[in-house]
Structure formats: structure tokens, C-alpha cells
Amino acid sequence: MKYYWLTPKDQRRNNWILHCETAFGVSLRTKYADLQCTKCRKVDELAAIERGIDADVSIYSKSDFLTSDDGFVAVSKRFRDSLASHNVSNISFVSIPASDNYFIMLPNAFAAIVSDNVGMEFHRKCATCGRFRETCFFPVLESFVVNPDPLALNVPDVNQENTRGRQFWFCGSNELVSVLKPQKLKGLEFTEAY
Ligand SMILES: [Zn+2]
Numbered sequence: 001m002k003y004y005w006l007t008p009k010d011q012r013r014n015n016w017i018l019h020c021e022t023a024f025g026v027s028l029r030t031k032y033a034d035l036q037c038t039k040c041r042k043v044d045e046l047a048a049i050e051r052g053i054d055a056d057v058s059i060y061s062k063s064d065f066l067t068s069d070d071g072f073v074a075v076s077k078r079f080r081d082s083l084a085s086h087n088v089s090n091i092s093f094v095s096i097p098a099s100d101n102y103f104i105m106l107p108n109a110f111a112a113i114v115s116d117n118v119g120m121e122f123h124r125k126c127a128t129c130g131r132f133r134e135t136c137f138f139p140v141l142e143s144f145v146v147n148p149d150p151l152a153l154n155v156p157d158v159n160q161e162n163t164r165g166r167q168f169w170f171c172g173s174n175e176l177v178s179v180l181k182p183q184k185l186k187g188l189e190f191t192e193a194y
Contacts, residue, residue, distance in 0.1 A: 001150065001173050001174060001175070002173070002174040002192060002193075003141055003146065003154075003171050003172065003173055003174070003192070003193040004171065004172060004173075004174065004177050004190040004191060004192055004193055005138060005169055005170070005171050005190070005191045005192075005193050006065065006073075006153075006169070006170045006171070006172065006188060006189075006190065007169075007188075007189045007190070007191045008063070008065055008066045008067045008073075008187055008188065008189070009063065009187045009188075009189060011061060011063065011066050011067075011187075012061075013060040013061065014069050015059050015060060015061065015066065015068045015069060015074065016057070016068060016069050016070055017049075017053060017057055017068045017070055017072050017074075017096075017104065018032055018043060018045065018048050018049075018070050018165075019069070019070050019164075026069075028041070028043060029054055031051065031052075031054065032048045032051065035047050035048055035051075037126060037128050037129040037131070038128060039126050039127060039128035039129070040126035040128065040129060040131060040133060042126070042129065042131055042161075042164075042165045042166075043165060045070075045071065045072070045165055045166050046106075049072075049094055049104065049106070053094065053095075053096055053097055053104075054097070055097045055098065056097070056098055057096055057097060057098055057099070058096065058097075058098035058099040058102075059074050059096060059099045059101075059102040061074075061102075061187070062186060062187075063076070063186045063187025063188075064076040064078055064079040064185040064186045064187055064188060065079055065185055065186070065187045065188035066187050067167070068104075069164065070164050070165055071162065071164065071165050071166050071167040071168060072104050072105075072106075072168060073104070073105045073106075073168050073170060074096070074102045074103065074104055074105070075093075075102065075103055075105050076101055076102060076185075076186075077100075077101050077102070077103070078185070079185055079188075080093055080103055080105075082180070082183050082185070086151065086179045087151055088151050088152070088153060088172075088176065088179070089108075089147070089149050089151060089152040089153075090107050090108050090109060090147055090149070090152040090153050090154070091105055091106070091107060091108065091153050092105075092106055092107075092108050093105055093106075094106065105168075105170070106155075106168065107153060107154070107155040107168075107170070110155050110156065110157035111144040111145050111146060111147065111154045111155060111156045111157055112144060112145045112157055113139070113143055113144050113156060113157050113158050114143065114144065114145055115140075115142065115143040115144075117140075117143065118139040118140060118143040118144075118156075118158055119137060119138075119139060119140035119143060120135050120136060120137045120138070120139055120158070120160070121135060121136040121137060122135050123135065123136070131159060131161060132159065132161050133161065133163060134161055134162055134163055135159070135160050135161045138160070138169065138193065139156045139158050139160075140194060141193050141194060143156070143158075144156040144157070144158075146171075146173075150173045150175040150176065151172075151173070151175060151176050151179070152172075152176075153170045153171070153172050153176070154170065154171045154172070155168055155169065155170055155171070156169075156171070171193050177190050
């Protein structure tokens with residue numbers, strides 16, 4: 001079976017979930033301040049989402065699938081409903097208060113890593129929290145346990161990082177792709193996983 005990464009097309013606008021843009025640049029919203037590493041300034045993204053999304057957070061997009069600038073996948077109601085109608089599994093959705101048409105998509109369970117060699121590059125480990133400043137490349141397929149359900153989405157249990165934080169990348173089988181492709185979901189592309 002072949003697998004593909006769900007990848008977003010470029011967005012015209014910036015979208016932030018845990019951060020906001022101010023006159024002085026991008027800053028973390030104050031409610032998450034205690035979750036932030038004092039050295040690398042990254043925040044525990046899942047703990048932050050668990051705490052809740054601020055009431056004024058909204059998504060500016062015409063896409064059905066996009067990535068926020070702080071690494072979360074946001075999907076439209078149309079996208080969410082089409083996954084539900086095809087019984088796509090291992091996903092949950094978090095409401096975005098000021099955007100009732102968009103949801104943050106997260107996996108119910110992360111795919112276990114079973115190899116010392118995930119095929120990624122890890123750069124500049126933070127001495128305080130142990131996270132890497134940046135990573136390159138996707139984890140290779142044989143390094144993680146894909147869900148036995150061909151219609152499940154997989155997010156490997158390894159932090160894929162950019163300088164802002166963790167990036168949540170979803171991977172699905174060719175069977176899942178054949179379900180999603182005909183629906184012409186805006187903003188979504190498929191990149192073969194190896
Ligand atoms: Zn750190």
C-alpha cells in the first residue's frame with residue numbers, strides 16, 4: 001500500500017492559533033505563557049490546545065485544508081464532514097471560537113516510532129527543554145507503525161519542528177487518497193511518503 005502526506009498549498013494570509021500578530025511582531029498569547037520554554041520559546045502545543053483557544057482566534061482562508069503558521073492543521077467544516085461521511089478514523093477536531101467554519105485537526109493517537117533511524121535531520125537541541133530548533137525531512141514510512149485501518153490518518157510520534165514549534169503532518173493510504181481526491185477539497189495536495 002502506498003502512503004501520502006497531506007500537504008497544504010501556500011496561503012495568502014497568515015493564520016495563528018496560539019500566537020498573535022502585534023505591532024511588535026508575533027507573540028505567544030498570554031494564557032500559554034507558563035507553558036513556554038524560557039530558552040527556545042517553544043510551547044507545549046498539545047497542552048496549550050487542551051487549555052483552550054482564545055475567543056478571538058479565527059482563520060482567514062478560502063481553503064478546505066491549511067496549516068496555521070504555528071503548525072496546526074486547520075480544516076473546513078466541509079473537509080471535516082467529508083472525512084466523517086467516509087469513516088476516516090484516528091482524528092479529532094477542536095473548534096475555533098471565532099471561525100465556526102474551521103476546526104483544528106489532531107490525531108487521537110500518534111503512530112509509534114519503531115526505528116532509531118527515522119530519516120530526519122535534527123538541528124540545534126534546546127538545552128532547557130530538549131526540543132530541536134528545526135528538523136528536516138519527513139519520517140520514513142518504515143520508522144513508524146501505520147494504523148491497520150486503511151482509512152485512518154497517521155501522525156508519527158516524533159516532533160517535526162520549525163523555529164516556531166511542532167508541525168502536525170498527517171499521512172494516509174492510497175485508499176484514503178482515492179476517497180478524498182474526487183471531492184476537490186481546496187488547498188489540499190498529496191505528496192507520496194517513502
Ligand atoms: Zn526549549
